[in-house]
Amino acid sequence: MYKNYIFDLYGTLIDINTDENKQELWEILSSFYSYNGAIYSADELKKSYLNKAKKYYEANKSEAPDIKIEKVFEELYLDKTLDISQELILSTCKLFRILSTKYIKLYENVKPLLEILKKQNKKIFLLSNAQREFTLPELEYLDIKKYFDGIYISSDYEVGKPSVKFFEELIKKEKIKIKESIMVGNDYRTDIEGAERMGMDSIYLHTNLSPDITENIPAKFKIYDNDILKIPSFE
Known part of the structure; x- marks a missing residue:
């Protein structure tokens, strides 16, 4: 679990x-x-x-x-x-x-998903290839910043996914165990490959912004129908 x-x-x-x-x-x-x-x-x-x-x-x-x-x-x-x-x-x-x-908006059921995970006493972290000065205001605007126990943005470290260095910033600072953690992302080249390098399980979520799939995706779980409420059931 x-x-x-x-x-x-x-x-x-x-x-x-x-x-x-x-x-x-x-x-x-x-x-x-x-x-x-x-x-x-x-x-x-x-x-x-x-x-x-x-x-x-x-x-x-x-x-x-x-x-x-x-x-x-x-x-x-x-x-x-x-x-x-x-x-x-x-x-x-x-x-x-x-x-x-x-335009900018949340995908369907994002807040319900985060609420479910919180009620299950899960820790929720953000690991994003992004710019802090763009991302923090957008998290506030969309009212989801409050759900994260830690926010890690690539511009802060000047390195992003799939680099192991970026994943290690989160893992070391939050003192979490890799085998108790799972990465959720829509990009198999950054999110999923990065997790695989760390020996971490992952969930591939296919969305309108996912790169075209040109190879096998080494994720433990895969969601192609946008039903992110499946995530809490994966073990």
Whole structure:
């Protein structure tokens, strides 16, 4: 019987659609920068943003590299020799995310599932390849942050799934046993492969955001019909 449930977030609990290439995003964001003293055209801002993000990713030699996206937004201000506050940087992160998001919502029965696991005295953890400055506000907005006993986001460690290093951050800090834990995720290349490397059981949840399946999925359990309420019955 599992004591610890480790969930992926986007594509597993949250259904989201984003577009960071739309022109309107960069036009509004460039106006925001300009209103705060950093004068950019939309095209200049987009080009600079992409180049800086690429620089950070290329400098990270991890197997599954991630970056702190707030550093990119900060540099875009610093390039215009501005003295800026942390509050402004975080506000810029939030605005970028809002402008790029077409929709965000919970999958069906997410809250009932988490309620069931809580009533069974299970520990619930989040292990997400994501940006903290995007994810924490979205957990609050969708009212599910309260269910997690621990939240682990790849940008904090600059490494993500399927790297063993990212899984070990959670396992060591929470002092949980691998054999008492199970990973739940929609991506067989990150969630399921990562769990397999750790010797951890996993549940593959096929959703609209799952990558196309091109190989056998080594998960102990598999759900293809979106019925996540099956999860508490798996042992």
